[in-house]
Amino acid sequence: xxxxxxxxxxxxxxxxxxxxxxxxxxxxxxxxxxxxxxxxxxxxxxxxxxxxxxxxxxxxxxxxxxxxxxxxxxxxxxxxxxxxxxxxxxxxxxxxxxxxxxxxxxxxxxxxxxxxxxxxxxxxxxxxxxxxxxxxxxxxxx
Numbered sequence: 001x002x003x004x005x006x007x008x009x010x011x012x013x014x015x016x017x018x019x020x021x022x023x024x025x026x027x028x029x030x031x032x033x034x035x036x037x038x039x040x041x042x043x044x045x046x047x048x049x050x051x052x053x054x055x056x057x058x059x060x061x062x063x064x065x066x067x068x069x070x071x072x073x074x075x076x077x078x079x080x081x082x083x084x085x086x087x088x089x090x091x092x093x094x095x096x097x098x099x100x101x102x103x104x105x106x107x108x109x110x111x112x113x114x115x116x117x118x119x120x121x122x123x124x125x126x127x128x129x130x131x132x133x134x135x136x137x138x139x140x141x142x
């Protein structure tokens with residue numbers, strides 16, 4: 001095996017170990033806990049990522065989904081700005097699924113519309129496919 005291939009395998013192994021050790025559960029009280037998946041890619045652009053929180057209680061139950069959309073005038077911001085807000089909503093609505101999303105930001109060379117609205121639709125399509133049912137979606141922006 002050549003040296004560069006060995007280095008790639010080593011780096012991939014470290015990445016696997018690092019991501020495998022990350023906490024996959026969020027507990028918000030005695031009876032409130034969620035399975036957590038961070039930085040799920042729902043598109044090909046690096047900005048098209050989301051964090052997904054699915055309640056542990058009755059995991060097969062069909063649940064409405066809150067899609068949390070950060071502010072920033074479509075030109076700035078990040079989903080991390082709404083992590084605390086998302087956690088507080090999860091505590092208030094423990095029977096719902098939550099997706100805290102990033103989207104493609106507008107730049108001087110890349111328009112906001114239709115990219116952001118397309119990204120929201122891509123999140124909806126991704127979640128429909130992943131969860132294998134047609135949930136009702138609640139869009140929240142802050």
